Amino acid sequence: MIRIGIIGCGAAGAFCGANLRRMLPQASLTLFEAAARPMAKLALTGGGRCNLTNSFAGIRSLGQAYPRGEKWMKGLLKGFSQEDTCRWFEERGVRLVLQEDHCWFPASQDAMEIVRTLLKGLEGATIRTACRVSRIGKDLSVELPDGTRPRFDALVVTTGGTPSRFSLLDGLDIPLIAPVPSLFTFTTDAPIRALAGTVAEASVSIPGTSFKAEGPLLVTDWGLSGPAILRLSSYAARYLAEKGWQAPLAIHWLGASEQDTRSQLETLLAAHPRKCLTSVHPEGLTARLWEYLTARCGLRPDLRCDQVGSTTRNKLTDRLLHDTYTITGRNPFKEEFVTCGGVDTAAVDRATLACKTIPGLYFAGEVLDIDAITGGFNLQAAWSSAYRVAESITRRFSTVPR
Ligand SMILES: Cc1cc2nc3c(=O)[nH]c(=O)nc-3n(C[C@H](O)[C@H](O)[C@H](O)COP(=O)(O)OP(=O)(O)OC[C@H]3O[C@@H](n4cnc5c(N)ncnc54)[C@H](O)[C@@H]3O)c2cc1C
Known part of the structure; x- marks a missing residue:
């Protein structure tokens, strides 16, 4: 036998x-x-x-x-x-x-x-x-x-x-x-948590490394979650463990190239010259997220689209392409982890x-x-x-x- x-x-x-x-x-x-x-x-x-x-x-x-x-x-x-x-x-x-x-x-x-x-x-x-x-x-x-x-x-x-x-x-x-551990969500510094509940199609990366991932991003009460974050946590699992799960994180909000991001912004501004910048928003971003990003650029809420000069355009483009936060830890609870x-x-x-x-x-x-x-x-x-x-x-x- x-x-x-x-x-x-x-x-x-x-x-x-x-x-x-x-x-x-x-x-x-x-x-x-x-x-x-x-x-x-x-x-x-x-x-x-x-x-x-x-x-x-x-x-x-x-x-x-x-x-x-x-x-x-x-x-x-x-x-x-x-x-x-x-x-x-x-x-x-x-x-x-x-x-x-x-x-x-x-x-x-x-x-x-x-x-x-x-x-x-x-x-x-x-x-x-x-x-x-x-x-x-x-x-x-x-x-x-x-x-x-x-x-x-x-x-x-x-x-x-x-x-x-x-x-x-x-x-x-x-x-x-x-x-x-792999497949976990990130706890982050405070600012972004104000957006809890927001979902966006984005690309996320760890500056200074080649780790990056794309997909839906979910802002939570404790930081960031969603498929894009879970993927990044998997790709960078060993690197993040070595860093004690503390590292910078860049969010690329529109998932488009710099040129496409710039031209999306130009089109938006040109289409609504008399409207407040915060009352319109690029396709793919919610009104709440756009308002938050303009505030993060230090812009007045009543700024009109036709008042947005080249310095402000650069600031907005830069924010859409590299919005940077700090990963302060990992949160393995209630999520799949391997x-x-x-x-x-x-x-x-x-x-x-x-x-x-x-x-x-x-x-x-x-x-x-x-x-x-x-x-x-x-x-x-x-x-x-x-x-x-x-x-x-x-x-x-x-x-x-x-
Ligand atoms: C909450 C959660 C949800 C998930 N959802 C998915 C999903 O939907 N799709 C997907 O692809 N993956 C998912 N995963 C990952 C997936 O579950 C694992 O990759 C998979 O279960 C691994 O299978 P395994 O048999 O190798 O290990 P396990 O499923 O962990 O099985 C190992 C078994 O060995 C037993 N064992 C361990 N040590 C001993 C010992 N010394 N003596 C006797 N028995 C022992 C354990 O009790 C356990 O039952 C999920 C993971 C988690 C935690």
């Missing part, structure tokens, strides 16, 4: 297990889950709706979606793509819908449907909940809370990205990339996801140093890597004479 153990019954562990049940039904499969329920986090993903993958139509290069692990994802997606994800769940009766923002969800809008589908795929496997593995041995044994140390022929680590969970790898000499860092991919065989130094040990999901921006890309990494591990284990044991 081939004995396979999976540590962690989250997205990657459950998906790996469900595929192993199908590919290698003769194996005995045990999943160890520290929490009281399997896939508790998966049930919360996408605000309880589970954004299970992305069509990838909105990204120009894989690096845009995967700031860490781009090359690995290229190979893993060849083996199990976003289309394969959709097919896998649809074949098991889950109806899916594609949103305008390229994100795939179950039509039921219920993450529990994904959880239930995976649990069905795991039928025949043993799931031991409230069972935290404290240590892995080089002989593929696992140390359990009851003091036992069962051994396996293949062991898959899918414990996710939470930094405290890496201690089970102690003593295995597996190199780790220091884990730091970990940047984890098991160094250099320690893992790219073709099989097996540990290079401990035969029979595999990694999948967020425990690896692969992570993505929001939009279903993180779960896709979990599905693709878990599928690869299931295939690798199946191939390994299919060639061993039984």
Whole structure:
């Protein structure tokens, strides 16, 4: 009897297990889950709706979606793509819908449907909940809370990205990339918070670096949020951690080139010469945001458009292009967050996801140093890597004479 153990019954562990049940039904499969329920986090993903993958139509290069692990994802997606994800769940009766923002969800809008589908795929496997593995041995044994140390022929680590969970790898000499948070919102200095509730399509960057992101920006009571900020937090995750989450932030409000911004402003001023500058506003900005920006330029609220001279035009253009604030910290609450860092991919065989130094040990999901921006890309990494591990284990044991 081939004995396979999976540590962690989250997205990657459950998906790996469900595929192993199908590919290698003769194996005995045990999943160890520290929490009281399997896939508790998966049930919360996408605000309880589970954004299970992305069509990838909105990204120009894989690096845009995967700031860490781009090359690995290229190979893993060849083996199990976003289309394969959709097919896998649809074949098991889950109806899916594609949103305008390229994100795939179950039509039921219920993450529990994904959880239930995976649990069905795991039928025949043993799931031991409230069972935290404290240590892995080089002989593929696992140390359990009851003091036992069962051994396996293949062991898959899918414990996710939470930094405290890496201690089970102690003593295995597996190199780790220091884990730091990714996908968080920014707390900022006071001025912009006066605009709480405002949404704008903008581009944000960290001056002095090449980190920049585009998309909807949301001003909150504590600072800045929205897809543009979450993306920037992902691209600059390691840099911001090194800076203690304190850095300058520039907002480019119209997302247009300097020339286009200037000409938009000229057109606006020429179209409404007798009106107050604050009573008109460029397309894409709300009246409230425009009023705030003109005040930030020190302009009188009753200034008419035909009174705006070249110095003021330059000031306004400059403000629209580089409105600078200070990031004072990060706010991980109520938002999706993942970990940047984890098991160094250099320690893992790219073709099989097996540990290079401990035969029979595999990694999948967020425990690896692969992570993505929001939009279903993180779960896709979990599905693709878990599928690869299931295939690798199946191939390994299919060639061993039984
Ligand atoms: C609130 C929130 C919403 C999200 N929404 C989305 C979304 O909509 N789309 C998307 O693509 N991504 C989303 N993500 C990210 C996504 O959930 C993760 O990238 C994904 O769950 C990673 O899967 P995983 O299996 O590697 O890790 P996890 O899902 O974290 O699973 C790891 C499992 O291992 C268990 N475990 C850990 N250590 C041990 C141990 N020593 N012994 C036994 N068990 C252990 C844990 O309890 C856990 O159940 C979201 C994240 C959060 C926090």
